[in-house]
Amino acid sequence: MSLRNVAIIAHVDHGKTTLVDQLFRQSGTFRDNQRVEERAMDSNDLEKERGITILAKCTSVDWQGTRINIVDTPGHADFGGEVERILSMVDGVILLVDASEGAMPQTKFVTGKALALGLKPIVVVNKVDRPDGRIQEVLDEVFDLFVSLEANDEQLDFPVLYASGRNGYANENPDAREGTLEPLFNKIVSHVSAPKVDPDAAFTFLVTLLDRDNFVGRILTGRVNSGTLKLNQPIHALDADGNVIETGRATKIMSFRGLERVPVDEAKAGDIISLAGLTVATVANTIADTSVTTPLAAQPIDPPTLSMRFAVNDSPFAGREGSKVTSRMIRDRLLREAESNVAIRVTESADKDSFEVAGRGELQLGVLIETMRREGFELGISRPRVLLRDGENGREEPYETVVIDVDEEFSGTVVEKMNLRKAELTDMRPSGGGKTRITFSAPSRGLIGYHGEFLSDTRGTGIMNRLFEKYGPYKGPIAGRQNGVLISNGTGEAVGYALGYLEERGVLMVSPGEPIYEGMVIGENAKTDDLEVNPMKSKQLTNFRASGKDDALRLTPPKRLTLEQAIAYIDEDELVEVTPKSIRLRKRYLDPHERKKASRAAASA
Numbered sequence: 001m002s003l004r005n006v007a008i009i010a011h012v013d014h015g016k017t018t019l020v021d022q023l024f025r026q027s028g029t030f031r032d033n034q035r036v037e038e039r040a041m042d043s044n045d046l047e048k049e050r051g052i053t054i055l056a057k058c059t060s061v062d063w064q065g066t067r068i069n070i071v072d073t074p075g076h077a078d079f080g081g082e083v084e085r086i087l088s089m090v091d092g093v094i095l096l097v098d099a100s101e102g103a104m105p106q107t108k109f110v111t112g113k114a115l116a117l118g119l120k121p122i123v124v125v126n127k128v129d130r131p132d133g134r135i136q137e138v139l140d141e142v143f144d145l146f147v148s149l150e151a152n153d154e155q156l157d158f159p160v161l162y163a164s165g166r167n168g169y170a171n172e173n174p175d176a177r178e179g180t181l182e183p184l185f186n187k188i189v190s191h192v193s194a195p196k197v198d199p200d201a202a203f204t205f206l207v208t209l210l211d212r213d214n215f216v217g218r219i220l221t222g223r224v225n226s227g228t229l230k231l232n233q234p235i236h237a238l239d240a241d242g243n244v245i246e247t248g249r250a251t252k253i254m255s256f257r258g259l260e261r262v263p264v265d266e267a268k269a270g271d272i273i274s275l276a277g278l279t280v281a282t283v284a285n286t287i288a289d290t291s292v293t294t295p296l297a298a299q300p301i302d303p304p305t306l307s308m309r310f311a312v313n314d315s316p317f318a319g320r321e322g323s324k325v326t327s328r329m330i331r332d333r334l335l336r337e338a339e340s341n342v343a344i345r346v347t348e349s350a351d352k353d354s355f356e357v358a359g360r361g362e363l364q365l366g367v368l369i370e371t372m373r374r375e376g377f378e379l380g381i382s383r384p385r386v387l388l389r390d391g392e393n394g395r396e397e398p399y400e401t402v403v404i405d406v407d408e409e410f411s412g413t414v415v416e417k418m419n420l421r422k423a424e425l426t427d428m429r430p431s432g433g434g435k436t437r438i439t440f441s442a443p444s445r446g447l448i449g450y451h452g453e454f455l456s457d458t459r460g461t462g463i464m465n466r467l468f469e470k471y472g473p474y475k476g477p478i479a480g481r482q483n484g485v486l487i488s489n490g491t492g493e494a495v496g497y498a499l500g501y502l503e504e505r506g507v508l509m510v511s512p513g514e515p516i517y518e519g520m521v522i523g524e525n526a527k528t529d530d531l532e533v534n535p536m537k538s539k540q541l542t543n544f545r546a547s548g549k550d551d552a553l554r555l556t557p558p559k560r561l562t563l564e565q566a567i568a569y570i571d572e573d574e575l576v577e578v579t580p581k582s583i584r585l586r587k588r589y590l591d592p593h594e595r596k597k598a599s600r601a602a603a604s605a
Contacts, residue, residue: 001062001065001066001067002065002066002067002189002194003066003067003069003194003195003270003271004066004067004068004069004091004092004188004189004192004194005068005069005071005089005090005091005092005192005195005223005270005272006068006069006070006071006090006091006092006093006094006122006188006192007070007071007072007073007086007087007089007090007092007093007094007110007114007119008020008070008071008072008073008093008094008096009073009093009094009095009096009107009110009111009114010095010096010097010107011097011098011101011107015096015098015126015127015165015166016072016096016165018165018166019096019124019126019163019165019181020059020070021165022165022168022181023061023070023181023184023185024061024258024259025168026168026180026181026182026185027061027062027063027185028062058070058071058072058221058256058272059071059072059256059258059259060255060256060257060258060272061258063185063188063189064185064189066189067271068185068188068189069090069256069271069272070094071086071089071090071272073086073087073110083109083110083113084113084117084299085208085209085283085284085298085299086208086209087110087113087114087117087119088117088206088208088223088299089208089222089223089272090119091119091192091193091194091195091196092119092120092121092122092188092191092192092193093111093114093119093120093121093122094121094122094124094188095107095111095121095122095123095124095142096124096126097123097124097125097126097138097142098126098127098130098138099125099126099127099128099130099133099134099135099138099162100127100130100132100133100134100138101138102134102137102138102141102142103138103141103142103145108145108149108465109465111145111146111149112149115146115149115150115151115152115155116149118152118155119155120154120155120158120191120192120193121146121155121158122158122159122161122187122188122191122192123139123142123158123159123160123161124160124161124162124163124170124184125138125139125160125161125162125163125174126163126164126165127164127165127166128162128163128164128174128177129164129167129177135162135174136174139160143156146158148431148437159172159187159191160172161183161184161187162174162176163181163184164177168180168181169181170182170183170184171183194270195223195269195270197224197225197226197269197270198226198227198269199226199227199228199268199269199270200227201226201227201269202226202227202288202289202291202292203224203226203227203228203229203233203235203288203289203292204224204225204226204227204286204287204288204289204292204296205220205222205223205224205225205229205273205275205286205287205288206222206223206225206284206285206286206287206296206298207220207221207222207281207282207283207284207285207286207287208221208222208223208283209221209222209283210282210283210339210340210342211340212336212339212340213276216251216252216276217276217279218276218278218279218281218339219254219274219275219276220274220275220276220278220281220287221272221273221274221275222272222273222275222287223270223271223272223273224267224268224269224270224271224272224273225269225296226269227269227289228266228267228268228269229250229253229266229267229273229275230250230265230266231250231251231252231253231265231266232249232250232251233249233250233289234247234248234249234289234290235247235248235249235250235277235278235287235288235289235290236248236287236288236290237278237280237281237285237286237287237288238285238286238288238292238293238294238295239285239295240284240295240298241295242293242294242295245280245281245285246278246279246280246281247290248277248278248279249277250275250276250277251276251277252275252276252277253265253266253267253273253274253275254273254274254275254276255267255271255272255273255274256272256273256274261274275287282342283342284298284299284342285298286298303387303468304343304344304345304358304359304360304387305360305361305386305387305398305444305468306358306359306360306361306362306365306384306385306386306387306398306444306448307356307357307358307359307384307385307386307387308356308357308365308381308382308383308384308385308567309349309354309355309356309357309380309381309382310330310334310354310355310356310357310369310379310380310381311353311354311355311379311380311381311382311575312325312326312327312330312353312354312379312380313325313378313379313380313577313578313579314353314380315380315517315520315577315584315586315590316491316517316518316590317515317517317577317579317582317584318378319378320579321378321579321580321581321582322376322377322378322579322580323376324375324376324377324378325377325378327352327353327354329377330355330377330379331348331355333372333375333377334346334355334357337368341368343359343360343364344357344358344359344364344365344368345357345358345359346358354380358387360468361444361466362384362448362564362567362568363564365384366563366564366567369381369563369567369578370563372578373563373578373579373580374580376580377578377580378577378578378579378580379577379578380575380576380577380578380586381567381575381576381578382570382575382588383448383567383570383571383572383574384448384567384568385445386398386443386444386445386448388474389471391471393473394473394474395473395474396471396472396473396474397443397444397445397471397472397473397474397475398443398444398445398468398469398470398471399441399442399443399444399468399469399470399471399472400441400442400443400444400447400466400467400468400469401426401439401440401441401466401467401469402418402423402439402440402441402442402447402464402465402466403437403438403439403464403465403466403467404437404438404439404440404454404462404463404464404465405431405435405436405437405462405463406435406436406438406458406461406462406463407434407435407436407458407461407462408430408434408435408436410457410458410459410461410462411428411436411438413457413458414438414454414457414458414462415428415438417450417453417454417457418440418442418446420478420479421442421443421446421447421450421478422442422443422446422475422476422478423440423441423442423443423446424440424441424442425438425439425440426439426440426441427439441469441472443472443475443478444468445475445478446475446478447466448568449565449568449569451464451564451568452564452565452568480571481569481571482528483506483524483525483526483527483528484524484525484527484528484529484530484531485521485523485524485525485530485531485574485585486502486505486506486508486521486522486523486524486525486530486531486533487519487520487521487522487530487531487532487533487587488516488517488518488519488520488521488522488532488533488534488535488536489518489532489533489534489592490518490534490536491516491517491518492515492516492536493513493514493515493516493536494510494511494512494513494514494516494522494535494536495512495535495536495537495538496512496555497537497538497539498534498535498536498537498538499511499512499535499555500555501537502522502523502533502535503555503556505523505525505526505531505533506523506524506525506526506527507523507524507526507559508522508523508555508556508558508559509521509522509523509524509558509559509560509561509585510522510523510535510558511555511557511558512555516535516536517586517590518590518591519586519587519589519590519591519592519595520584520585520586520587520590521574521584521585521586521587522535523558523559524559532592561583561585562583563576563578563583566583566585569585570585573587573588573589573595573598573599573602574586574587574588575587575588
């Protein structure tokens, strides 16, 4: 059976899942009456809510004697290392775009990676039956996108199909409104080349993805680069330098059939498979026949650039909303995450009550915190800090290349704000349609918490892409939050009367009746210093109460921060208390005397 390996790139809601379901049905993978969950693509709750693919997934269909392996790709720069490794498994890409919305920014990052690796794209304009479709303009946008991403002539000469995933047809004629997906199957077989592999050499396999199964242990997924692997064959794992890190047997070989991983007796060069039987090997390692001593070239795993402290929740409300609150539970969960997610590194603190978790960016760590929160964990999370290192010229910090597309009217504001964050402007050019593309080299430290401000400054129209660039000279202090906070001086429930008087002090983050505790942050002070306040003060009852005066109290709705906003907002001496039901801000030391002692110690240090 011949093979084709393709990656699918699509923005959320552009019809990827529906189209893949139809590919399954028309290839005979599913029965017509079989109910199919949308599991193959964006199956994770967080993926659906955020509109991003976080986990790469593989699936497979058979078409007239050809097996087509389809790999989904994460679209965000925080998962950039994974994207490059996944694209190294395939020989072509399908770019799926909505006939009305066109090429969206989330697809730009992955498309750029695919073109840089020399992969030839097939463009599928989906939802051509939409009444608001603008097919020709969307095609022009895709062509302009490819030009801006420096595609070569062969890549710019891309085939186009016009499809409706929901109605199950694709055609080279933009006016066709019926048919099947046969033209898409045929185009994949004819346009995407077969894997360039050596079937007669010794078995080699590069690990691209790693996950865990409770029954078979570690599962390594990747493409067989050469040779054939048989069940129970002796194998070993090599690191990038060619050192043998583990020897074992292929106890289970699984190939993708539709949505399922199916056990097979052997795997041949070019096929994408999952493999069990090794306990140490990880992503970017080479698994090979024991006679092989030279590892395959692999994309290096991007170094972590950002870390946060995950601590046991020690607030007065600990254990009220979550079921997993002990350090042992948190430790086991984080170590399990680090095993399957190679971009995350976990270090236990000396007191055993907190863990330093390092990763590639705010989004990646934010996704982990949100996932744990939904699993019933309670945590205290510190402000993110960048990981510095010692270089030839002293202390160095991580830098990122930041590419920003904005309307021309907002470009001045963006440049000004990025300058304040110690970013260097490296390129600025018009990108058509009244937009400007601005490129910066910026210290990662300065970008923490900027995205929300950026969206406000550009009225939601700006697009920012970030990529790890290098470690460079430490840029010195960068101004942080300008305002202090309002801190509760007691424990109880917030009272509307008290909050009404506190409104003139700043912006409140709690509403009447909400439980609060001493040391909890209940709002932002209008001034630069922190202020302890009493949000539980109620009106003294007297015989001379003015009738109707209290009824006139109208509180402004409180400022509610999302998890990402809260993590970016807090200062060094504050924590975010995360539980399954609540996100609260608090001082690290709840007792005011402890806070004063800690601030004096910090000042003298």
